[in-house]
Amino acid sequence: MTPVPDRLSRMVRQVQAQARVPAVSAALHRADRPLWTCTVGETGNDTALGPETAFRIGSVTKTFTAVLTLQCRDDGLLDLDDPLGRHLDLPAHGELTVRRLLSHTAGLQREPHGDVWDTLRAPDADELVAELARAERVLPPGRRYHYSNLGMALLGRLVGQLRGGTWAEVLAERVLDPLGLTATTVTPGPRAATGFLVDAYSDEAHPEPPTDFGAVGPAAQLWSTATDLARWAAFLADPAALDPAGAVLAPATLDEMRWPATVTDETLWSVGFGLGLILVPQGDRVMHVGHDGAMPGFLAAAYGRRGGDGTAGAMGAALLGSSGTAAEVFDLPHRLLAAAAEHDPADITPWRPGPPAPEGVRGLLGRWWGEGFEYVFSWHEGALRARGAGDPPGKPPAVFAPLPDRPDVFRTVAGREVGELLRLTRDERGRVVRMHWATYRFTRAQETFDRYDFRTGG
Incomplete structure (x- = not known):
């Protein structure tokens, strides 16, 4: 029988080769086994690829902003049904609620005003607010799921306003430092992979330009390693194991975030959305919770596993790739989690007699x-x-x-x-x-x- 680490490594190597990803970094976190990591390929620059290599994680950033928002709620600084205008001075859309923005059911357009993806220039904090009146509400609030980076950017501004700092400062102080996510940063750092667009009809890989998302950073700015993100995914699935004192967020609040608020497709109920979290049912009462991410030259996915036979405590997987088009990256964390639970299941705790009922x-x-x-x-x-x-x-x-x-x-x-x-x-x-x-x-x-x-x- 193939040892489980070798089985997982083969899955990663197969995706790297078949999807033609210049660099791939994977990690699996669980409470009952040592951290597993695997890297394949090259960074595209003069640094060596390893578990410490940082990749752009794109919209996985949203899960961090969502946790910061729920922290504010738990600390009594806001209510999820508060309109934004109760806390921020906005020229438009102040009636949209925190809950709707977290679940992408506010109906706000996807991006800030302007052709951000043509110019690769995101607005700064003042521009984001000044141009807000030019952004459309493309659907009535609550009508259906409609993904919005703009909405998450506004939540990041809200968090900073309520905490008296920038979104990045609050994130470091209240989430990254307490959980020991030292490799998760707003800038790439010296050990970052280069992101590429791989040509569809040849083996050429062309580097994508670096981007700073400015005031839209709370939606997609972060860089991280697979090891940090696997730990983060494990926290989203099993917070009591990684944060037993509830210093970052109470387990009951994570339960609330994981409750499905909407589905992403009205006819195919295969993916749900909670409060800032993507929910992917796996069958047999197993749920994967986390987020995918995409930025020019990079794809990322990080998910924690809940429920089912064989699932260990604090079980999370992350996959980071330096190609902007290798969609296989999104599926692999789910497969890694399933394979680990099947072929290396959690140990069975013996039953022991207990005291009688009162x-x-x-x-x-x-x-x-x-x-x-x-x-x-x-x-x-x-x-x-x-x-x-x-x-x-x-x-x-x-x-x-x-x-x-x-x-x-x-x-x-x-x-x-x-x-x-x-x-x-x-x-x-x-x-x-x-x-x-x-x-x-x-x-x-x-x-x-x-x-x-x-x-x-x-």
């Missing part, structure tokens, strides 16, 4: 019926849980937490009916005889809504 909970464990369906209530890992009797094994259970000020009342904190109450009713001897979950009646025997009991016939 006295007040023991009587409600077992099978109950609600809305004509059977459910199983159980106590595992210190919490009350419920599953439909016919649920597939991989479907997460509902999880309940007791309300300290209301005896026999629980709050659903995960899974089905999250947020809703579970209320217990006891008889004169203290036995739980019925429950109400999200106001629906649950009984030990199957009953109609008018309480006909099929067990007793009445």
Whole structure:
């Protein structure tokens, strides 16, 4: 059997050769194994290609800006449903909300006013605002997904305004330094690869001109290494593993960012978009979360893996390439993650007996019926849980937490009916005889809504 590192390296080498990418750098991060890296090709300049080589990461930058925006929300500096004009003095589009801009559902045009990709000159901070009135709202807010670099640029300006610094300063202080992403920078540095356009009909690779995205930097400015980006992707998927104190962002906030706000195609629901994050379902309740990026001469992709058998904690992959047209770069992180989970699955943690369920909970464990369906209530890992009797094994259970000020009342904190109450009713001897979950009646025997009991016939 081919060792897993060799299998992954072969996948990278195959993409580099077949897609004709001058330089490729890949990395796989997981909590239970050493960091895996692979580089193939040449930088196109007088520096050697290695894991420390920096590449332009394009729109993967947006994930950093999105995290900064949610930090502001968590710190009480804004609400996601605030209009931009509540915090920024703008000549137009101030009514668009933070949430809409994060999910690309604001309807704002894709780029700032002018032919940015012809001139390769992005506006500075003052020009971005001054020209905003000339930018169109091409769709009504909330109508559908429409990708906008301009929208993310405005969020970067918002973050800087609220924090009292530039976007780059805030990013370094509040994300890059705490997570140890020392190779992620706004400028290329001395060990950067050269970006190329590879001719479609020959082997010529022509270098692309360097670009500075100015005030649109929060959408696409950053440079990074595959090792830094694999770590970042792992954070997006499993923040508690890399930031246990929640210094950068609380795990619950990342949960919120990963919840799908829209789909990118109305007829093919294969890709979703959360709050600044691309969501790519993999089947069998596995989700890859991250972003792709493209800038002249460079393509990038970084995704973390959540769910499924074999998935390790803090599992993230990144692929960086120095070609602007090798679309195979976008798919390879997904394949690397899947191959690692299949051929080198996470170790299985042995089950060990635990303490008994609390006295007040023991009587409600077992099978109950609600809305004509059977459910199983159980106590595992210190919490009350419920599953439909016919649920597939991989479907997460509902999880309940007791309300300290209301005896026999629980709050659903995960899974089905999250947020809703579970209320217990006891008889004169203290036995739980019925429950109400999200106001629906649950009984030990199957009953109609008018309480006909099929067990007793009445």
